[in-house]
Amino acid sequence: MQSRACAVTVIVLVLLGFVLDLAVYPQEMARFAVARIVTSIGVLAGLGMLYTAFGRRHVHAVTFAWLTLPQLMIAWMIHVTQGEVSLFYAGIILTLFAVGTLFPVGYMYTLGYGLLTLTLYWIACVARPQGVTDHAQFLFHSTIILFSVAASTVYTFYNERGRRQLFDLKEELAQKNDELERTNRSLADIKGQMLQQEKMAALGTLSAGLLHEVNNPVNFCLMAIEVAREEPAAKGSPMLLECLEDAREGMLRVQYIVSDLKTFAYRNEHVDGSTFLLERALDAAVRLVSHETKGIAIRRDLAGETLVRGDEAAIVGVLINLLSNAALALRKGPTPAPEILIASREEGERLRVTVRDNGPGIAPENLQRVVEPFFTTREVGQGLGLGLSISYSVIERHGGHLAAESQPGEWTRFSFDLPRAGGER
Template identity: 85%
Template sequence: MAAAARPMRGSYAKELAGFHLMQSRACAVTVIVLVLLGFVLDFAVYPEMMGRFAVARFITSIGVLAGLGVLYTAFGKRHVHAVTFVWLTFPQAMIAWMIHATQGEASLFYAGIILTIFAVGTLFPVGFMYTMAYGVLTLLAYWIACTTRPEGVTDHAQFLFHATIILFSVAASTVYTFYNERGRRQLFELKEELAQKNDELEHTNRSLAEIKGQMLQQEKMAALGTLSAGLLHEVNNPVNFCLMAIDVALEDPVAQGSPMLLECLDDARQGMQRVQYIVSDLKTFAYRKEHTGSDAFVLERAVDAAVRLVGHETKGIAIRREIAVATLVQGDEAAIVGVLINLLGNAALALRKGGTAAPEIVIGACDDGARLRITVRDNGPGIEPEHLSRVFEPFFTTREVGQGLGLGLSICYSVIERHGGRLTAESTPGEWTRFTFDLPRAGGER
């Protein structure tokens, strides 16, 4: 809890500093306007001293304006309270001088002192200690203004009355500032708590979406496994009969004497063999076991299976391999085949949608310490920067409605993460896209 409170206090202090800077600037503008509007009061109460007071008001306004200018500098932003405290003494000093120059404790300008005290507590609530210190300074200025007159204080009762009113103003402004600051802190804490709850809710929703995606994937794999198990017996037997019949036909003298017939029979045999390969690849899903972390398989075999299984999607697209190292890795072969199928299918779709002139997908593998780093790169239209950071989010998709749930890459990310690796995406729009992931070497092989 203490560790969590420290960042909160730091962020609160940062927000409070910005608030105080804004309030100080607003307060400075307000003070300048009020000081200048005081010409009306001078005319109404002390018209004979308007000239001297006008000079004092002008000098005070210039001083406050200079303080406002300092608040826009780096120094002023770092020392908001000190700079504000300094320029706030200018109007108090002006009013104290006006009290001294007019009637002392009987001067009506004491009301201006009270006004500035409340202004500090409301317009610029810097904390009750600052407000109290400013109030004490103001009371001292009033005492000096009255006692340093040639005749001194003549009406002690009035002096005591006005000083008491000023003291009450200081106390009220200080209490207001204290509770105002306390309420602002509570509001900030509530806002932080709400933001934290929203983050937790977002994390929960993301976790639920990932779980849902994994469950959907598992259901699809289970359905594919059930279908594959049936196909193994239903397809293998007729395929074997066909291959046997083709072999017999190839030995027939009539076929031997017809090059075209031989070519047709050879094509038919290759087609049957392809069916056998596909059925063999589906065995991976039909008899998949719980991954224990110690299963070893050759990645190239998984690549072969994935390429065959997406053959209808990648028709007309050149698939090149850059694998010059041994690829015995550790993991769940069926899951990795699924990852490769997804990456190859996405690449093929992007190439077709982008209308690439010479579409190509390059599958690479290289050593990365005790792991094997695999890449799937295409020369398609690429991924826009605003989409690149979101490609692994569950349910995020740029496909049209009904063409995908946006779960494929999210599930792939989880699969690779489960293998202790990381799936990343890089792209240059209009040029290429590359997905990279890594798998542990089997038995610590390097």
């Protein structure tokens, strides 16, 4: 845009010189008109070259070339008219200022252009047949041109520095915008974490209340069921005994649910220093879910030492939940050769445990929500959506993190880490 503006300005100044030709040198009007038109065409051609592949590769050289055309024209006019006395030196000065103020070039570029212009003026005057006749006028005009070169160079220097500062400010602004965007993403993550913390805290308060309010009536019911089972009438009726057993199992199930909810009430407490073998906890978990995993191959790949620190019962509960969820997904698939792989690897002072199944996977929109309390994709009545939330809380109390990965239609993998017993030594 600035190149076009400079070119248009130079062409306008060159063509307006017709008026000066008419006023001062009317006898030279014809050939001066040809010179001005040819120069204007040359400037346009030079500007057009900047839009070619060659011009883009040599933009400074091409620009310098077409900017020199008006100075060559004026120097020739000075040479063929009155030399150092010619009024055309004013045209040289106008071109210098046009280049210095309109063209986005460096100050060294402007200085070089100005010195070339001064040299052309000297050649135009000295090369005349009679040479320089009025040395005072020659010195005066040369000084004025030199002052114009200096002024144009100084202006270009500060203009260039201003452009550089503007570029730096734009770059700094872009960096600040990137930092602000990262900060906004961090704030969004923190907001999500705080929301999760609030959910957990609310659930902890709820579970503490449920523990007190539900346990007492459940215990009363269990006591009444045990008394009823000892009655002769109950012992003499298999149907009644079966009903009482069903009622007892239902009350125990309520107790288990409330007991699981206790995890949220104590989620910020540190686990004790007791140790246990992960493979022993895994054995217990596999036995407890054997009725759910029937017909599903369960493979193990436990590498190295599996002695860890923490709450064994709670970790058994986590493994039960992960195995149960995997079995449910495999049956829901269905999967031709259902399989669950439990693996462990030592990672410094932590033991990384993974539970992977080859089931249908988890939809991407649900993957980040699987540990939210009460979030479930099961049908109503098949789960409260608390299993993974409780497991997440248990692993967090052990200083670890429960994470889910999945490839829909191929596999799902849950992983968590526990403190190794050897890590404290």
